[in-house]
Amino acid sequence: MRRAACSIQAGSSETGSDMSESVRFRFNVDGSNFTTAGQASVQVKKNLRELGIPADAIRRVSIAMYEGEINMVIHAHGGEAEVIVFEDRIEIILSDRGPGIPNIELAMKEGYSTAPDNIRSLGFGAGMGLPNMKRYTDDMKIETELGKGTTITMTVRF
């Protein structure tokens, strides 16, 4: 069974123009097993605590990332997650090669879900995933292409 694998890298940021020091965490999100879903988010929470990030920011990152992780497992057979820690913000980039999101506006609506019944019986599929991700982050960008996949970039400032 392929499990969430994490690699940590510290170095200069290539994102944006500030070129400040950043720490990156990368994860493969296993799409085959619900029992391991959330591993990456739990690990990120632990890592952010060790870095001394404010508790509220850790909570927001954890919630947003967990929702994203669950979405990748439900809809896209897994994917990749990258978390970049800057001095004043955290960026979360979730990318998958799933079916894409046909109607983003609908998907963003609280209560709207395309999750199957077996997923709902586990307590997911309430149609709160993307809305929670937006609610708990300062910026969220969705790039999706039908049949190709989806990349979601979120920022939490602190």
Added chain:
Amino acid sequence: MTVKELAEHEGFEPVCLPEPERVIEGGYCGDLLSWVMGRAKTAQAWVTIMSNVNIAAVATLCDVAVIVLSENVSPDAGVRETAEARGINIIKTPMPTFEAAALISTLI
């Protein structure tokens, strides 16, 4: 009130208590994990009938003090081990969610 004190109270039974001295500072009831994720707060007692292993992840991320399984629900296989490893306290009770939450509210 600590989680250990709640576990010892009549009507409650410990499932696993890796961090028994955590203090309960409120409560939240809910079974939809995304809903709980967005609303449960640090140090609360989370009362639910959901028993699959994902409750351990939600409890970890929300940093609740304890999961209280109501209606005599038992955790699924592997939940206890995962909870132990992550420092998540779990208690069970035969009471329905409403009664469990009402009692916890008077105790804390």
